[in-house]
Amino acid sequence: MAGANGRTVRTSKLVPKKLPRKFYFQETVPLAKALLGKRLVRRWRGRRLSGIIVETEAYLGEIDAAAHTYKGRTERNQSMYLEGGHAYVYFIYGMHYCINVVAKRANQPEAVLIRALAPEPSSPLDGRTDGPGRLCKALRITKALDGESLLGETIFIEDAGSLPRQDEIGSAERIGVDYAGEAAGWPLRFYWKGSPYLSRKEKK
DNA sequence: CTCTGGATTAGCT
């Protein structure tokens, strides 16, 4: 962009950049970590609802007994078969929605569950964002967004001000997957250490 | 602090 004096004006710090398709093509575990510190943005009725991602979980598809796609395609999990950079939103426990970021290429049904956000003061959110069901409520995310591209304007992810250092990323067992046998113990939950907005208290 | 039940749909047995 040209400034008044004809010289290039840096806008990269001022205008956050939407993450490109390529970002989502990476392997699911690195993607789950790389999403920490990014900003999830939802446009709703002319408002911009957003938060910084501080907790994620990786779900590894057909090898992962905890994943919805472990036993193949169903009506509910179809969106996980889209190429990386789409949303998979499902309804659970008769009450809550959860949102996942689809990873890798089409027909590689792996995804990253967004478990917690740090709310941003400027964003008019409806309630808390520490927990996968709560954050969907706060950002007005429903099944209407299932299968939506994250490269569009309705919901997307962008670079934010800062990222956790490697030593600020914690890992632990995933929540609520006790039924999944060996996979239940895999350390596929990732979180920004010290964030007050994690869905569970960190162990000392 | 922990435990329990209820909200009630998708998917499996």
Added chain:
DNA sequence: GCTAATCCAGAGC
């Protein structure tokens, strides 16, 4: 029928 990638309110300690 039962359980779940959840959350909340209420009871009891």
